[in-house]
Amino acid sequence: xxEKIKPNIFYVGAKDPDRRLFDELIPLPYGTTxxxxxxxxxxxxxxxxTVDPAKRDVLFKHLDQLGVDRIDYxxxxxxxxxxxxxxxxxxxxxxxxxVVTNEKCKGMLxxxxxxxxxxxxxxxxxxxxxxxxxxxEFMIAPWVHWPETMFTYLKQDKILFTCDYLxxxxxxxxxxxxxxxxxxxxxxxYYAEIMMPFANLAxxxxxxxxxxxxxxxxxxxxxIYNHYDFILEAYRDWTSDKVKNEVVLAYxxxxxxxxxxxxxxxxxxxxxxxxxxxxNLTGADIGELAMATVDAATIALxxxxxxxxxxxAAVYAAYLIKAxxxxxxxxxxxxxxxxxxxxxxxxxxxxxxxKAEILEPVIIKGLPREEDFNxxxxxxxxxxxxxxxxx
Ligand code: FEO
Numbered sequence: 001x002x003e004k005i006k007p008n009i010f011y012v013g014a015k016d017p018d019r020r021l022f023d024e025l026i027p028l029p030y031g032t033t034x035x036x037x038x039x040x041x042x043x044x045x046x047x048x049x050t051v052d053p054a055k056r057d058v059l060f061k062h063l064d065q066l067g068v069d070r071i072d073y074x075x076x077x078x079x080x081x082x083x084x085x086x087x088x089x090x091x092x093x094x095x096x097x098x099v100v101t102n103e104k105c106k107g108m109l110x111x112x113x114x115x116x117x118x119x120x121x122x123x124x125x126x127x128x129x130x131x132x133x134x135x136x137e138f139m140i141a142p143w144v145h146w147p148e149t150m151f152t153y154l155k156q157d158k159i160l161f162t163c164d165y166l167x168x169x170x171x172x173x174x175x176x177x178x179x180x181x182x183x184x185x186x187x188x189x190y191y192a193e194i195m196m197p198f199a200n201l202a203x204x205x206x207x208x209x210x211x212x213x214x215x216x217x218x219x220x221x222x223x224i225y226n227h228y229d230f231i232l233e234a235y236r237d238w239t240s241d242k243v244k245n246e247v248v249l250a251y252x253x254x255x256x257x258x259x260x261x262x263x264x265x266x267x268x269x270x271x272x273x274x275x276x277x278x279x280n281l282t283g284a285d286i287g288e289l290a291m292a293t294v295d296a297a298t299i300a301l302x303x304x305x306x307x308x309x310x311x312x313a314a315v316y317a318a319y320l321i322k323a324x325x326x327x328x329x330x331x332x333x334x335x336x337x338x339x340x341x342x343x344x345x346x347x348x349x350x351x352x353x354x355k356a357e358i359l360e361p362v363i364i365k366g367l368p369r370e371e372d373f374n375x376x377x378x379x380x381x382x383x384x385x386x387x388x389x390x391x
Contacts, residue, residue, distance in 0.1 A: 041131020167219030
C-alpha cells in the first residue's frame with residue numbers, strides 16, 4: 001500500500017525483504033527497501049526518486065492506488081540504479097515528466113540509463129521548484145556516497161529527503177522508526193559500507209541538515225525518522241575523530257598456528273582492559289566487520305603465509321579495510337609461516353594509503369613457542385600504551 005506521510009505526501013516505494021546481497025558484495029540481513037515519495041502540490045506533482053527496476057511494478061501499483069495520472073517532475077537525488085533504475089519506466093508511463101537533478105547527476109543518468117538530454121531540468125545548490133502550495137529546495141551534497149548526490153527539502157512540510165544518507169538497509173513493516181537501537185545498528189552497518197570512505201563530507205553535510213527546520217527525515221533505504229536526533233548524533237559520533245579502546249581482530253588460520261596466536265593475543269588484550277571483536281575471515285559477515293571498524297582504535301590482521309604470501313582471505317580483508325578508510329589509528333599484523341614468504345610486505349603495501357600507524361608485525365615460524373607468545377605480549381602492551389594516550 002502507498003502510505004500517507006502528511007496531506008498530499010505519500011510513501012510509494014518498494015520493500016525487498018528477501019534480498020540478501022547488495023552490489024553483489026554487501027550482506028543484507030534484514031533485506032532492504034527502495035523508498036520513493038509522491039508529493040502532490042496544488043499545481044504540480046513530483047516523485048522523489050524511484051525504485052530498483054526489479055521492483056518497479058510495486059511503485060506503479062502505489063501510484064495507481066493514489067490515482068496518479070500525471071507526474072510533472074521526477075526528482076533524482078542520486079544516480080545509483082536502486083533509486084534511478086525505474087526512471088525510464090516512469091518517463092514511459094508519464095511522458096510529460098521532467099527529470100529534476102543537478103548537472104553531474106544528469107550526466108550520470110544519461111550514461112547509466114540512456115535518458116535523453118531534453119528530459120532534464122537541471123538545478124543547482126539552493127535552487128527551488130514550486131509545486132504550487134509546496135516548494136522543493138535542493139541542496140547539493142556530494143559524496144554521500146557518489147559525487148552527484150543531493151538532498152531535497154520540502155519547505156512547507158519540513159521534510160528532508162536524503163537518499164542514501166542517514167539510511168539503513170532494513171525492510172520494515174512500520175514506516176517510522178520504532179526500535180531506535182535496531183535502526184542504529186543497521187544504519188551504522190550501512191554507514192560503514194558506503195559512507196565511511198567519505199566521512200569528512202558526511203560530517204560536513206550534517207551541519208547543513210542541522211540548520212534546517214525539520215519534522216521528518218526521509219532517506220531512500222529503511223524506515224523514516226520523525227524522531228531523528230539519535231541518527232544525527234550517531235553520524236556526528238561516527239564521523240568524528242574519536243576512537244574507542246577496541247581492537248578489531250580479523251584472522252584466518254589454516255592449520256591452527258595462527259589461531260593459537262589469535263587466542264593468546266586476544267587474551268592479552270582483554271587482560272589489559274581492551275575490548276576485542278574477532279572475525280574469522282573464512283565465514284565472517286563483512287558488513288559486521290566493516291561496522292566494527294567504525295570506532296576501533298586498532299585493527300589487527302592475523303594470517304598464515306600460503307603460496308609465499310598472505311592468505312587470500314586476509315588480502316581481501318586488507319583491501320576492504322583500505323577501501324573503507326576507517327579512522328582507526330593503529331594497524332597490527334601477525335601470523336605464522338612454514339617456509340617463507342612476503343606476507344608482511346604484501347599486507348603493508350595493501351594498506352599503505354591509510355593514515356593509521358603500522359605497528360611492528362609479528363611473523364613467526366611454525367607453531368608458536370614461548371618466545372613468540374612473548375612478542376605478542378609486547379604487541380598487546382604497545383597497543384595498550386597507545387590506547388591510553390588516545391585523546
Ligand atoms: Fe541506495 Fe547508492 O544507492
